[in-house]
Amino acid sequence: MMAVDCETGRIVWQTPNPEKWVMTHSSIVPMEFGDQHFYIYCGGRTEAGGVIGVAAKDGQVLWQTDEWKVRTNVPTPLVIGADRIFLTAGYGQYDSGCMMLRLTESDGKIVPKTEFKHPTAIFGSMQHTRFSTTTIFTASA
Numbered sequence: 001m002m003a004v005d006c007e008t009g010r011i012v013w014q015t016p017n018p019e020k021w022v023m024t025h026s027s028i029v030p031m032e033f034g035d036q037h038f039y040i041y042c043g044g045r046t047e048a049g050g051v052i053g054v055a056a057k058d059g060q061v062l063w064q065t066d067e068w069k070v071r072t073n074v075p076t077p078l079v080i081g082a083d084r085i086f087l088t089a090g091y092g093q094y095d096s097g098c099m100m101l102r103l104t105e106s107d108g109k110i111v112p113k114t115e116f117k118h119p120t121a122i123f124g125s126m127q128h129t130r131f132s133t134t135t136i137f138t139a140s141a
Contacts, residue, residue: 001028001041001054013059021049024073025090030056031079033103033110038062040085042073051077051087051101053110063103063110067117070096084115088123098123 003012021044029040037056043049050066074090080100088098097120101112 001039001059003056003059015052015054015059015061019044019048021052024049026073027076029077029079031085033083034105036062036110040077040079042068042070042077042087044069044073045071049073051085051112053103053112063112065101065112065114067114068096068099068101085112089120095119097121 002014004010005012024043024045026042031038031040031053036053038053039056040051040053042051047069048066049069050064051068052064053062054060055062068087070089072090075088078086080086083103085101085103086098087101089096097118099117100115102115104111104113
């Protein structure tokens with residue numbers, strides 16, 4: 001991830017990537033927790049990846065977890081309330097359907113903790129892109 005000065009094109013900061021996570025289709029999402037403003041990103045693939053929180057001011061990694069490694073990370077992470085992040089996998093996933101992270105603070109650092117993780121059979125983004133031919137409600141004339 002990097003910040004660019006739109007007027008000059010100069011790179012203001014660039015986040016280190018020592019684990020060599022690859023880019024995904026997932027959008028970057030802003031979040032504030034405590035006094036920290038950061039961007040959430042889901043990167044990588046099943047071999048190497050996870051979720052990361054990058055400081056908006058300088059691009060430094062504030063927190064990360066590798067508990068969410070999926071083959072196709074397309075859906076945007078959702079910020080839920082002041083301290084939770086909901087993640088769901090994209091098409092072609094069969095093991096990882098969704099996960100909820102809760103951010104906590106410990107010794108001045110942000111710590112992500114998994115609240116739950118479900119397979120696609122319970123909740124996955126594929127469920128929400130299909131349509132049903134079953135009639136659920138019929139209005140009478």
